[in-house]
Amino acid sequence: MDAMTLLTIFVLSVFVGFEVVSKVSSTLHTPLMSGANAIHGIILVGAIIVAGQAEDPPILVVALIAVLLATVNLVGGFVVTDRMLDMFSGRKATAKAPRKEDAR
Amino acid sequence: MSILTPEWSAGLYLVAAACFILALRGLSSPRTARRGNLIGAAGALVALVAVFLSARFENVPWIIGTIVVGSAIAAPVSRRVKMTQMPQLVALFNGVGGGAAALVALLELSHVDSPWSGLAIAFTVLVGAVSFSGSCVTFAKLQELMPTRPITFPGQPIVMGLLLVGAIAAGWFVVTEPSLLVVGILLALGLVIGVLFVLPVGGADVPIVISLLNAFTGLTVAASGLVLGNVLLLVAGTLVGASGTILTRAMAAAMGRSVTGIIFGAFRGGSTAGSTAVSDRPVRSSSAEDVAILLGYAQRVIVVPGYGLAVAQAQHTMAELATALEAKGIEVVFGIHPVAGRMPGHMNVLLAEANVPYEKLQEMDEVNPQFKTADVVLVVGANDVVNPAAKTSKGSPIYGMPILDVSDARQVVFLKRSMRPGFAGIENELLYEPQTTLLFGDAKESLTRILTAVKGL
Numbered sequence: 001m002d003a004m005t006l007l008t009i010f011v012l013s014v015f016v017g018f019e020v021v022s023k024v025s026s027t028l029h030t031p032l033m034s035g036a037n038a039i040h041g042i043i044l045v046g047a048i049i050v051a052g053q054a055e056d057p058p059i060l061v062v063a064l065i066a067v068l069l070a071t072v073n074l075v076g077g078f079v080v081t082d083r084m085l086d087m088f089s090g091r092k093a094t095a096k097a098p099r100k101e102d103a104r
Numbered sequence: 105m106s107i108l109t110p111e112w113s114a115g116l117y118l119v120a121a122a123c124f125i126l127a128l129r130g131l132s133s134p135r136t137a138r139r140g141n142l143i144g145a146a147g148a149l150v151a152l153v154a155v156f157l158s159a160r161f162e163n164v165p166w167i168i169g170t171i172v173v174g175s176a177i178a179a180p181v182s183r184r185v186k187m188t189q190m191p192q193l194v195a196l197f198n199g200v201g202g203g204a205a206a207l208v209a210l211l212e213l214s215h216v217d218s219p220w221s222g223l224a225i226a227f228t229v230l231v232g233a234v235s236f237s238g239s240c241v242t243f244a245k246l247q248e249l250m251p252t253r254p255i256t257f258p259g260q261p262i263v264m265g266l267l268l269v270g271a272i273a274a275g276w277f278v279v280t281e282p283s284l285l286v287v288g289i290l291l292a293l294g295l296v297i298g299v300l301f302v303l304p305v306g307g308a309d310v311p312i313v314i315s316l317l318n319a320f321t322g323l324t325v326a327a328s329g330l331v332l333g334n335v336l337l338l339v340a341g342t343l344v345g346a347s348g349t350i351l352t353r354a355m356a357a358a359m360g361r362s363v364t365g366i367i368f369g370a371f372r373g374g375s376t377a378g379s380t381a382v383s384d385r386p387v388r389s390s391s392a393e394d395v396a397i398l399l400g401y402a403q404r405v406i407v408v409p410g411y412g413l414a415v416a417q418a419q420h421t422m423a424e425l426a427t428a429l430e431a432k433g434i435e436v437v438f439g440i441h442p443v444a445g446r447m448p449g450h451m452n453v454l455l456a457e458a459n460v461p462y463e464k465l466q467e468m469d470e471v472n473p474q475f476k477t478a479d480v481v482l483v484v485g486a487n488d489v490v491n492p493a494a495k496t497s498k499g500s501p502i503y504g505m506p507i508l509d510v511s512d513a514r515q516v517v518f519l520k521r522s523m524r525p526g527f528a529g530i531e532n533e534l535l536y537e538p539q540t541t542l543l544f545g546d547a548k549e550s551l552t553r554i555l556t557a558v559k560g561l
Contacts, residue, residue: 003220006330006338013342013346017343018350025133026355027449029355029358030311031131032351034194035128036351037198039128039144039148039340040201042151042325043325046337050208052159055162064166064170066208067170069201075175078141082142087454
């Protein structure tokens with residue numbers, strides 16, 4: 001892929017990234033950070049590609065370490081975010097669904 | 105093994121990227137947050153399926169085995185971790201992600217075909233290493249394996265400057281004459297820079313640094329996407345980098361601080377103004393029964409929870425006490441400081457777990473005017489977020505942070521473990537004021553005793 005296309009994708013992604021989180025309430029700062037943290041665990045895809053092309057054992061070992069670290073980031077990130085949010089949703093059984101963020 | 109045509113795998117990557125955007129969107133609003141997270145996880149799954157089907161890979165059993173091992177480590181830890189330890193776990197996950205990106209870039213060194221990919225590798229290795237070691241230090245600080253206070257040493261800015269110059273030089277060599285040696289040097293420099301970067305940050309600023317390092321890791325993932333020519337990594341990494349930057353600024357703003365101020369040593373210099381003079385002054389401590397009487401004959405009570413509530417796992421007892429007081433016709437609300445606890449939103453999560461209704465949890469701007477009409481404010485394990493030094497003492501490290509104006513209330517009751525200062529390590533003048541009563545002990549035990557006494561009134 002040529003450099004200009006990649007640059008276009010990069011710049012547009014920056015704008016999308018700014019836009020999607022522009023109206024987050026402080027209550028959700030932590031889960032949002034944790035969720036974004038899980039998303040960059042997708043480096044696992046990169047680690048798999050590198051490990052899948054590795055021919056020498058030393059390179060494979062380093063690549064597998066990358067796979068391991070990335071898996072921990074990806075899986076752990078999503079699970080811990082879900083646990084945080086699970087505690088939020090617990091209150092829905094006893095209270096009305098929160099609507100406060102609409103007023104912002 | 106190659107089942108998918110390049111078009112199909114690119115299509116699946118597009119689906120995954122869209123899922124990530126929807127995930128971040130969903131996580132920005134309480135009603136859709138959980139669904140958002142699940143959409144993100146689904147996107148990741150689609151991407152993993154796509155990568156395995158898109159090319160003829162070697163070592164597949166090894167790779168899958170490693171993924172299984174990684175999941176087997178991460179999932180139980182995440183599921184069992186205590187609420188109070190979630191922040192450091194997020195820091196750790198962020199660090200290993202940065203480390204993975206650095207290793208991926210390192211291994212791609214032999215495939216450098218243009219100065220641009222060399223530059224992307226240099227960036228990924230350096231920033232990934234910074235993110236890894238920096239996150240490890242934040243983990244150690246939050247886990248209290250090392251002092252939480254800012255750590256500085258003479259000449260630190262000079263050392264940091266030299267390291268950065270060295271890193272730029274090594275990065276230049278990675279671009280011009282790539283070799284494993286210079287990349288290794290760059291990696292080592294990145295690790296040291298990461299440590300020095302986080303050491304001077306202390307106290308309540310640590311979560312903001314986690315968020316910043318999170319954005320860094322996002323950018324390294326984006327850069328490794330450039331190295332590998334993988335659009336999904338580029339998009340996902342950039343999304344996290346950009347949204348992480350916004351989030352870092354929002355978190356800093358909630359504490360009335362600037363990101364640059366946090367990193368470049370706003371904590372340095374005039375720390376803990378007045379702390380030496382006040383430590384032996386008398387305080388008024390009291391029994392659980394007295395506190396129960398104060399509460400039982402009040403009309404309006406505002407509870408200000410903090411980290412102490414989380415540590416003691418006292419949220420259920422706290423909720424029970426609130427219910428018991430309400431049964432007596434007393435109005436109870438919770439005043440939540442944006443950074444109470446160790447992470448923004450910490451208290452909301454904790455109290456929601458104890459089924460405290462959402463409308464009872466009031467944010468700082470809502471609750472601050474109400475302290476004037478409150479009879480009793482019950483501060484449970486919070487300190488810095490109610491410390492008037494943030495308003496009055498210019499030299500204080502927390503000066504400028506918006507606080508809950510609990511000193512406006514007629515009576516203030518602090519439940520504290522000891523006279524030890526809060527996370528930021530500074531004295532709280534409010535403890536010595538005449539309207540303040542202290543009840544020492546573990547928050548859960550204290551609350552249990554108060555609850556029993558309230559029920560007996």
